[in-house]
Each structure stands twice: as structure tokens, then as C-alpha cells.
Amino acid sequence: MTGGSNVTPALAAEHGLSAEEFDRAIAILGRTPNLTELGIFSAMWSEHCSYKSSKVWLKTLPTTGPRVICGPGENAGIVDIGDGEAVIFKIESHNHPSFIEPYQGAATGVGGILRDVFTMGARPIAMLNSLRFGSPDHPKTRHLLGGVVAGIGGYGNCVGVPTVGGECQFHPAYNGNILVNAMCVGLARADRIFYSAAAGPGNLVIYVGAKTGRDGIHGATMASAEFGADAGEMRPTVQVGDPFTEKLLIEACLELMETDAIVAIQDMGAAGLTSSAVEMAGKGGLGIELHLDRVPVREAGMTPYEIMLSESQERMLMILAPGSEDLARRVFEKWELDFAVIGRVTETGRLVLRMHGETAAEIPVGPLVTEAPLYQRPYTRRGPLPDIDPAALADRDPLDCLRRLMACPDLASKRWIWEQYDHLVQGNTVKRPGGDAAVIRVSDSGKALAVKTDATPRYCRADPERGGMQAVAESWRNLTAVGALPLALTDNMNFGNPEKPEIMGEFVGVIEGMRQACLALDYPVVSGNVSLYNETSGSAILPTPVIGGVGLIADAAKAIDLALKRDGDALILIGDTLGHLGASLYLREIETREDGPPPPVDLAAEKCHGDFLRGLIEQRLVAACHDVSDGGLLVAIAEMAMAGSRGVALDPAPSALPRNAWWFGEDQARYLVETDDPDRLLTLAQQAGVPARRIGTVRSDGSAAELTLSGAGAISVTELRAANEAWLPGYMAQG
Amino acid sequence: MKAAIVIFPGSNREHDVAMALKRVTGQEPVRVWHRDGSLPDADLIVLPGGFAYGDYLRCGAMAAHSPIMRDVRARAERGTPVLGICNGFQVLTEAGMLPGALLPNRSLAFTCKDVHLRVETNQTIFTCGYAAGQTIRVPVAHHDGGYTADPDTLDWLEQRGLVAFRYCSASGQLSDDDNFNGSARAIAGVFNETRTVLGLMPHPENATDPLLGGTDGQAFFTGLIGALQ
Numbered sequence: 001m002t003g004g005s006n007v008t009p010a011l012a013a014e015h016g017l018s019a020e021e022f023d024r025a026i027a028i029l030g031r032t033p034n035l036t037e038l039g040i041f042s043a044m045w046s047e048h049c050s051y052k053s054s055k056v057w058l059k060t061l062p063t064t065g066p067r068v069i070c071g072p073g074e075n076a077g078i079v080d081i082g083d084g085e086a087v088i089f090k091i092e093s094h095n096h097p098s099f100i101e102p103y104q105g106a107a108t109g110v111g112g113i114l115r116d117v118f119t120m121g122a123r124p125i126a127m128l129n130s131l132r133f134g135s136p137d138h139p140k141t142r143h144l145l146g147g148v149v150a151g152i153g154g155y156g157n158c159v160g161v162p163t164v165g166g167e168c169q170f171h172p173a174y175n176g177n178i179l180v181n182a183m184c185v186g187l188a189r190a191d192r193i194f195y196s197a198a199a200g201p202g203n204l205v206i207y208v209g210a211k212t213g214r215d216g217i218h219g220a221t222m223a224s225a226e227f228g229a230d231a232g233e234m235r236p237t238v239q240v241g242d243p244f245t246e247k248l249l250i251e252a253c254l255e256l257m258e259t260d261a262i263v264a265i266q267d268m269g270a271a272g273l274t275s276s277a278v279e280m281a282g283k284g285g286l287g288i289e290l291h292l293d294r295v296p297v298r299e300a301g302m303t304p305y306e307i308m309l310s311e312s313q314e315r316m317l318m319i320l321a322p323g324s325e326d327l328a329r330r331v332f333e334k335w336e337l338d339f340a341v342i343g344r345v346t347e348t349g350r351l352v353l354r355m356h357g358e359t360a361a362e363i364p365v366g367p368l369v370t371e372a373p374l375y376q377r378p379y380t381r382r383g384p385l386p387d388i389d390p391a392a393l394a395d396r397d398p399l400d401c402l403r404r405l406m407a408c409p410d411l412a413s414k415r416w417i418w419e420q421y422d423h424l425v426q427g428n429t430v431k432r433p434g435g436d437a438a439v440i441r442v443s444d445s446g447k448a449l450a451v452k453t454d455a456t457p458r459y460c461r462a463d464p465e466r467g468g469m470q471a472v473a474e475s476w477r478n479l480t481a482v483g484a485l486p487l488a489l490t491d492n493m494n495f496g497n498p499e500k501p502e503i504m505g506e507f508v509g510v511i512e513g514m515r516q517a518c519l520a521l522d523y524p525v526v527s528g529n530v531s532l533y534n535e536t537s538g539s540a541i542l543p544t545p546v547i548g549g550v551g552l553i554a555d556a557a558k559a560i561d562l563a564l565k566r567d568g569d570a571l572i573l574i575g576d577t578l579g580h581l582g583a584s585l586y587l588r589e590i591e592t593r594e595d596g597p598p599p600p601v602d603l604a605a606e607k608c609h610g611d612f613l614r615g616l617i618e619q620r621l622v623a624a625c626h627d628v629s630d631g632g633l634l635v636a637i638a639e640m641a642m643a644g645s646r647g648v649a650l651d652p653a654p655s656a657l658p659r660n661a662w663w664f665g666e667d668q669a670r671y672l673v674e675t676d677d678p679d680r681l682l683t684l685a686q687q688a689g690v691p692a693r694r695i696g697t698v699r700s701d702g703s704a705a706e707l708t709l710s711g712a713g714a715i716s717v718t719e720l721r722a723a724n725e726a727w728l729p730g731y732m733a734q735g
Numbered sequence: 736m737k738a739a740i741v742i743f744p745g746s747n748r749e750h751d752v753a754m755a756l757k758r759v760t761g762q763e764p765v766r767v768w769h770r771d772g773s774l775p776d777a778d779l780i781v782l783p784g785g786f787a788y789g790d791y792l793r794c795g796a797m798a799a800h801s802p803i804m805r806d807v808r809a810r811a812e813r814g815t816p817v818l819g820i821c822n823g824f825q826v827l828t829e830a831g832m833l834p835g836a837l838l839p840n841r842s843l844a845f846t847c848k849d850v851h852l853r854v855e856t857n858q859t860i861f862t863c864g865y866a867a868g869q870t871i872r873v874p875v876a877h878h879d880g881g882y883t884a885d886p887d888t889l890d891w892l893e894q895r896g897l898v899a900f901r902y903c904s905a906s907g908q909l910s911d912d913d914n915f916n917g918s919a920r921a922i923a924g925v926f927n928e929t930r931t932v933l934g935l936m937p938h939p940e941n942a943t944d945p946l947l948g949g950t951d952g953q954a955f956f957t958g959l960i961g962a963l964q
Binding site (some may be wrong): 157159247332335422423425426430441556557 | 770938947
């Protein structure tokens with residue numbers, strides 16, 4: 001064993017280990033770690049790998065349900081969708097790398113989440129991404145947005161997985177820390193799912209995929225620290241992606257998974273070979289011995305430290321059943337990928353690394369995993385903010401406000417982004433990007449999955465608990481609005497520095513809100529990712545819990561969208577409108593104020609209204625549907641009108657409310673539905689105890705289609721579309 | 736009717752075109768790995784969309800030198816119809832089996848959306864399911880689809896009636912806006928001299944199912960299969 005004489009507490013601190021954590025590592029080893037061992041402790045105990053600040057709170061989330069096959073803790077969550085099929089999905093962040101190098105940061109984020117899903121035996125069938133950038137006026141925003149979108153497209157298009165949805169918002173709080181969260185959804189046979197727990201002492205440990213280089217060393221540690229002004233100097237810690245190799249890796253792994261050769265498999269993600277080997281050994285309660293000189297490397301002279309901490313992309317670690325080596329080798333050679341036997345499973349319970357005949361590291365795996373630090377960080381919770389009285393705001397022309405809102409960066413069409421993504425490959429895209437949720441057909445049986453990502457960070461900043469609740473509710477609502485039964489979600493918790501009590505308070509509050517909503521809506525969390533330390537020079541992002549939801553539609557032909565379909569149909573509003581303007585887009589974009597509390601979330605009403613609506617869609621009583629969220633009622637109506645190129649004659653706002661509270665309030669649990677049988681629908685609503693009222697009639701005159709507001713004029717759908725479509729391409733063209 | 740789909744490392748729309756063919760023929764096409772020395776007996780050879788060899792070097796450049804391409808060329812010379820879609824079109828131009836080349840889109844960005852195409856001739860096995868001059872709506876999904884050739888070649892293509900499709904408006908008019916990728920003379924697809932080899936950038940295979948937003952690509956496959964039977 002090479003000694004650790006040069007490993008000092010100061011070097012440990014540079015690796016992100018606190019003094020107590022370093023002492024704990026020494027106690028586990030019974031000696032001072034050498035440099036390689038220090039690197040392994042540092043990576044495994046980083047926030048990114050250990051969830052040391054978040055774990056105690058994440059455990060409070062509901063993670064089980066009758067359909068859940070596998071909850072958090074594996075590479076991705078698994079949910080039964082019947083007929084012997086399972087959906088496997090997860091969301092993951094690549095925030096820090098994407099800020100430093102947007103193209104590669106985003107591209108490798110896509111690659112990483114794909115591997116998490118196909119590692120488990122699923123063919124990836126859909127990708128989504130949730131993006132947040134700084135103010136459009138910030139000098140870096142255009143460059144970052146362009147690079148991230150090109151990176152996501154460059155990788156996702158090449159691997160042949162459709163990118164079908166997502167979101168993109170802007171706020172100055174993200175000026176120094178953009179968010180790039182990518183979600184992957186895969187389809188597997190429920191009886192052929194692959195896990196990562198090592199088994200069978202003596203079995204071979206196989207390295208497959210791309211070669212190991214010096215890129216991305218200590219990426220996990222970088223993702224666990226704040227940025228200073230010198231963030232650009234961290235560029236060498238960003239990995240470089242090769243989607244072509246990934247595509248070959250997908251096909252090779254899925255081909256081998258058709259056989260019984262694989263005992264366990266794990267992708268090399270954050271902390272590379274270190275975390276994959278430790279997790280496989282740890283979950284199996286076994287040891288692993290690796291010969292690092294057998295690892296395929298890209299450059300000569302790499303040290304054990306570098307090999308273990310490299311985050312080179314497109315690599316997997318597998319444990320093979322006895323006698324399967326030749327079969328596995330043939331598959332990987334067919335796909336022209338590296339295949340190397342690098343070690344064996346052992347009974348020692350230790351991770352042993354050898355290089356050139358010498359022992360480079362030896363760590364007991366159990367303590368490395370189970371004695372990882374866990375923090376109950378102190379937190380402070382804020383009190384509720386005072387309400388906004390809509391009557392105290394100026395009375396403004398609603399159509400003028402609508403025109404401005406439709407062109408604001410958050411509501412402007414994101415077509416410029418999603419047209420750069422292949423959203424049709426694989427030939428199963430039933431509902432394309434731009435609606436409440438995308439819909440992907442899963443098999444010839446006619447089933448489909450609805451998928452969507454959602455978060456409303458401004459609500460979470462104003463009231464974390466309510467914001468967390470709303471994020472889950474909106475996700476559930478978006479899936480419901482296309483006719484799907486929400487199954488389960490994956491969450492990406494993006495926050496600032498958890499060592500600050502007010503940030504930790506945001507985290508705790510958001511989790512509590514999510515917990516309540518998940519329970520009330522039967523909508524468990526099956527996988528997720530936490531990204532903390534999203535701060536630059538002490539300034540934190542808005543608390544951003546991104547919810548990636550997956551829902552099931554029994555008959556894909558019954559999926560609906562938001563486009564208005566027929567002249568003469570009635571437009572019905574489901575849900576109560578109290579005119580809540582606190583923390584609304586109206587307040588921010590029109591009144592240039594960001595104060596007030598977010599709208600209350602009545603979870604019982606959410607469940608009741610959503611279940612009622614799903615029944616209507618199932619009975620084919622609904623021609624089009626849209627959830628009412630950002631921007632409120634009039635924005636939702638405009639989006640339906642633009643999608644269907646039809647106008648709507650709207651009834652007057654009720655006199656009990658200031659008119660813009662009616663048109664732009666962001667009350668929750670609401671949907672707009674188009675129907676040709678309003679009497680029946682309203683009767684059914686009354687019987688179900690669901691508030692519903694007719695608010696207008698679909699009316700079009702071809703290109704002259706317009707929204708008419710009784711007593712407040714009209715605006716043409718063409719003009720609305722022009723305002724809505726122009727902003728993003730115009731903004732990007734200024735670069 | 737037997738169809739063979741050639742799979743290169745990086746092909747990714749083989750499943751889409753296989754489904755479109757199966758819907759018409761009721762049979763699963765044969766998939767042929769690029770390193771296989773020769774093709775099985777087939778009435779139609781398809782080079783599908785994707786990113787063969789990652790599109791590294793140049794789109795289609797490496798696939799054009801793949802072992803299987805010798806047999807593809809030989810079969811084409813003997814009259815077996817060859818269809819190259821998107822990346823397959825790029826491979827066919829790189830292999831010299833179709834004239835011209837595909838440049839990056841005018842926007843320099845990947846573009847995935849529905850476009851309108853004008854069917855320039857229906858006197859071919861590939862387009863006989865359409866009326867000449869008919870406008871159809873099918874998706875595109877590519878980064879390098881700007882068709883280019885020298886002016887003499889373009890004139891030759893036009894004179895011989897070897898232009899298969901052009902980008903147009905919903906009403907069939909040609910305009911700069913509708914020619915979104917900047918192709919020479921708005922060309923979206925071309926035939927070889929015998930009209931038995933077709934390369935096109937758009938994806939008729941992704942417009943063959945009413946559930947997926949359009950069926951204008953169906954006549955492409957029913958016409959083609961009908962002509963081959």
C-alpha cells in the first residue's frame with residue numbers, strides 16, 4: 001500500500017471534506033488515506049453523490065404505490081403500466097457544467113440521464129428538459145441559451161430518442177447559475193429489469209463503452225460547491241460527450257440484455273468508476289477488486305486517482321454471469337465498443353484497486369457507504385407574505401395586457417427551441433411539444449404515456465411550502481389535461497447553499513408542500529436528483545423543484561390537446577376563480593412587482609376537478625382542454641385559440657371581481673374545456689360538485705379569427721400569434 | 736414484396752420506416768447490418784435516417800464506404816429500387832449514386848417540423864401514389880438538408896424530370912420562406928437517371944398514421960409497394 005503521508009487535512013479540505021469528515025475517513029481506514037483513497041472519499045461523500053444535506057428530508061416524501069416497482073435509490077424509478085410493461089424514468093441536473101461550457105454541459109447531461117434509464121433494461125422513448133436562464137438582458141444569457149439548446153439537440157437527435165417536451169424560463173436570479181435538468185423516459189419489460197447490486201463472488205467485472213480520459217475529474221465535487229467569479233477556470237472539469245458512442249452503447253447493452261449474461265449493471269456517471277464500483281459492491285454487500293491497468297484509457301500515464309475520478313462519458317460497468325464473457329464480448333465488438341475484464345467480485349467487502357501489481361487503494365465498502373455523513377442542517381422558515389388586493393391595482397385594458405403577456409419571455413412560444421429537437425423519431429409521438437403534456441404511444445396495444453416537466457420558482461420563493469405543493473399539483477394537472485392518469489413523478493431539487501438556514505428553510509418547505517400534494521393526489525416520487533450550491537458570489541437561484549410527471553392513457557386515440565376544434569362549441573371553465581394576483585405573471589410583467597403570496601392550493605379540489613375532467617375525456621365529451629396556470633385565464637384562452645387558429649367570443653367578466661383579477665388571476669385547480677354539449681357537461685359538473693361555468697363560444701372566420709371581450713374590444717389570433725412567436729427567434733437573432 | 740433495411744452504426748429511423756412498410760405489406764422488413772458482406776434477396780433496399788457514424792467527417796461520408804454499400808450499388812445497377820431517406824439520402828450522394836450534396840441548413844440549426852412538398856412527377860415507382868403537382872405535408876428532421884449541385888447538374892435534373900419533390904407552401908407555391916433549409920431550386924428529393932433510386936430529406940415514414948398527426952406519407956408507401964408487386 002502506497003502511503004498517505006502527503007495527505008493532510010488541508011488537502012482534504014481542498015477536496016471538499018470537512019475536518020470531521022476527514023477524521024471519519026481516517027477512522028474507517030485505521031490510517032491516513034492516500035491520495036487515491038482521499039479522492040474516493042471526497043467523491044462519495046460529496047453532496048452530489050451522498051445527498052448528505054437533503055436525505056433526511058427526501059425520506060419524508062411518499063415513494064410507494066400499487067404500481068411502483070422501484071422507488072428512489074436505483075438508477076431510475078420504475079412503474080408498472082400493465083401488459084407486462086414498465087416505464088422507467090428519472091430527471092437529473094447538469095447545472096454547473098452547463099454554465100461553464102453550455103454545449104458540452106447540456107449534451108453530457110442528456111447522455112447521463114439516458115444511461116441511467118437504459119442501464120435498467122429500458123429502451124429510451126422520450127426526453128424532456130427543463131431550462132432556466134438569467135435575465136434576457138444579461139450579457140451571457142443568449143450565449144448560454146444557444147449553447148444549451150444546441151448541446152441538447154446535438155446529443156438527443158443523434159441517439160434517436162425524441163425530445164418531446166420541457167420548459168424554458170428566465171429570471172435574474174439565474175444570472176450566475178443556469179439550470180439544465182434533463183429527463184429520460186424508457187420502456188422495459190417488467191420481468192427484465194436490471195439492477196446494480198453486485199452478486200456472485202468470483203464473477204467478472206467488465207468495463208464497456210468509451211475509453212477513460214482525464215476529462216471531468218472531480219465533476220461531482222464541482223457540482224457540490226458555489227461558484228466564485230472565476231467559474232470559467234473550472235472548464236477542465238466539464239466532460240465531453242460523444243452521442244454516437246452512446247447510441248452504440250444503447251444498442252449493445254439492450255442486445256446483451258436479451259440474454260441472461262448480465263448479473264448487474266451500472267453506468268459511470270458522477271464520480272465515474274468510483275461511484276459505480278462502490279455502489280455495485282455496496283448494494284450487493286460484497287467487495288470488488290479492480291485492476292486499473294486493464295481499464296481502457298485514452299492517454300498514457302494516467303494515475304489511479306485520475307482513472308477512478310474521471311468522468312469520461314459513455315461508459316458502463318457490468319458484472320457477468322459465469323461463462324458469459326465470450327457472448328458479451330462478441331456483442332460489444334459488433335458495436336465497435338471497448339470491452340475489458342477489469343476485475344472480480346469478492347467476498348471481502350472491500351474495494352481493492354491494483355495497478356502494476358501494487359495495491360493503489362483499499363477501502364471497506366460498507367462504512368464508505370453507510371457511514372457517509374448525514375446532516376440535519378439548521379433552517380429557518382419565513383412567515384406568509386401579505387396578500388395583494390386586486391382592487392388596489394390600476395384598471396388596465398385587458399387585451400393590451402394580454403398582448404404584452406403573450407410576448408413576455410416566460411410565456412413566449414418556445415418553438416425556436418423544440419424545433420431544434422427531433423421530437424418525432426421512433427414514430428410514436430401522438431402529441432408534440434407545445435401543449436400541456438407530450439403524449440408518446442408505447443406499444444401496439446394502443447397505450448400511451450403523457451410526460452411533462454413543471455416548476456413555478458417564483459411561487460416557491462414567495463412561499464416554499466405552497467410552491468412545492470403547486471409544482472406537484474400543476475404537473476398532475478398537465479397530465480390530466482391530455483387525458484392521462486398521473487402515475488408517478490421524478491423530482492429535480494435545485495436550490496442554493498444548504499449551509500445557509502434560509503436556503504435550507506426553502507428546501508424543507510418545498511419538500512413539505514410536495515409531500516402533502518403527492519399524498520393527496522396519489523402521485524408518488526420514484527426517482528430524483530438534488531442540485532445544491534446553485535449560488536454565485538453569495539447570490540442564490542430561486543428555489544426550483546422541477547417535477548417530471550408521467551401519466552398513462554389506456555387508449556392513445558383518446559388523448560386530447562389544447563387546440564380549439566369546432567366553431568360553435570362552448571368554452572367551459574372548471575374550477576373556482578377568486579382572482580389571485582400575488583406572485584402572478586400579471587403582477588410581474590404588467591405591474592413590475594414580484595411580491596405577494598402564491599395562490600393557495602386546495603388539494604382536495606385539485607383531485608376532484610382532475611378526476612372529473614379525466615372522466616369527461618374518457619367519455620369523449622371534451623374536444624380540447626388546457627390547464628390554467630401561468631398568466632391565468634385569458635392567457636390560457638389565447639393559447640387554445642392560437643393552437644387551433646380559431647377565435648372565441650368571451651362573456652363579460654363577473655362583476656364581483658376586478659376584471660383583470662378574473663382574466664389574469666392564477667387560481668389553481670382550473671381547466672378550460674371545449675365541448676359541443678355544454679348542457680350535459682354542466683349538469684355532470686353540478687352532480688359531481690365541481691364548479692363549472694360557460695365563459696365563451698368558439699368562433700372563427702378563417703384568418704380573421706379573433707378573441708372578443710364583451711365590452712373591451714377584440715384582438716386577432718394572428719396578432720397574438722405573431723407576438724407570441726416573435727420574441728425568442730428575435731432575441732436569439734440579436735446575438 | 737421483400738424489403739431490406741440497411742443498418743449502419745448510428746442509424747436511428749430504421750424502426751420508423753419498418754413500421755411504415757409493415758403497415759402496407761403486413762411483413763416485417765429484413766434488417767441488414769452494414770458489415771454483412773451482401774444483401775438478402777429484396778425487392779426494395781432502404782437506407783434509413785439517422786446519424787451513421789455520428790455524421791463525423793461529413794454526413795454519410797463514412798457509411799458510403801461501408802462494406803454493404805458495394806452490394807447496394809450492384810443491386811441498384813441491376814434495377815433493384817433503392818430508397819434513401821434523410822441520412823440515407825446523404826449516404827447515396829456521398830456514394831455517388833445520386834448527384835449533388837447536402838449542405839447544412841440555412842439556419843445552421845437542426846430543424847424538426849412539418850413541411851409541405853410538391854410532388855414533381857408521379858411517373859415513378861416511388862411517387863405513383865400521388866398526383867403530379869399534388870401538395871403533401873410530411874415532417875423533416877435534419878441539420879444538413881440543403882440540396883446543392885452545380886448549375887449544369889441542376890438543369891440536367893430538371894430537364895430529365897429527375898426532381899422528385901420540392902419544398903412549397905400549403906397551396907403548392909414556391910417561396911424563399913418555404914424553402915426553409917435553402918436547397919437549390921427548393922429540391923427536397925431527387926431520382927437517379929433510371930428513377931429507381933430516390934433520395935429525399937423529408938420523412939414520409941413519419942406521416943403514415945392518423946394518430947401521429949398526418950397520413951400524407953401513406954400514399955408514398957402504398958404506391959411504391961403497389962408498383963413493386
